[in-house]
Amino acid sequence: MTEQREESYSPTGRGLRSLVLASLLAGASGWCAAQDAGKANCRENGALRICADHVSLSGQEGRRLLVTADARITVNNTGKLPLSLFAVRSDAQFLPDQGPAIADGVKVFGLPMCTKSVADCAADRKLIPLTLPAGGSASIGVSVTAFMPKEEGPRLARAQKASLSWNVVMIDAEQRTSVVSLSLPASTLDNGLAGSR
DSSP states (O other): OHHHHHHHHOHHHHHHHHHHHHHHHHHHHHHHHHHHHHHHTEEEETTEEEEEEEEEEEEEESSSEEEEEEEEEEEEEOSSSOEEEEEEEEEEEEEESSSOOBOSEEEEESSOEEOSOHHHHHHOTTOOOEEEOTTOEEEEEEEEEEEEOTTHHHHHHTOOEEEEEEEEEEEOTTOOEEEEEOOEEEEEEEETTGGGO
16 A cells, blocks of 8 residues: 555656666566577586587588588586596587588597597596596587588588587596587588688
């Protein structure tokens, strides 16, 4: 009852409260949009958070078109215990929104590559995995190349986004080994083929 009297007695106060509320809501929605944009290129897998920082496409013409897709990725350990990672050979592909998948020669930078079975790699003392302490992060790179027919060039040149499909081997603090998907949603593509459209 008292509240109703205050509302009717002070329209300017009500207007001010409405304005403050509207600005708070606008700020909150802007913050949520920023949060969503930040999550758009990331994937959570337990305590492992993976984000695509930059994805690019380039090509070199010869008898066939040699296409290279590169991604710079940040891996974060959001948990309270350390995590160790190593890459799996021939297990990555880029999926552009135009043109075929790019999957052939895979190179990984900043993450040791497992060339044997997962069990053998986990037991190999010479293969030193990348270890992320609790709250730690590291930057890694993934590059995939493929030869393609020249006719695919114009389609790939129109690509604006690309997703990455990839698995890594993770060893937790209790020495349990698991294969973890690092597959990332579509990211904006820095397309070096666009000039050849």
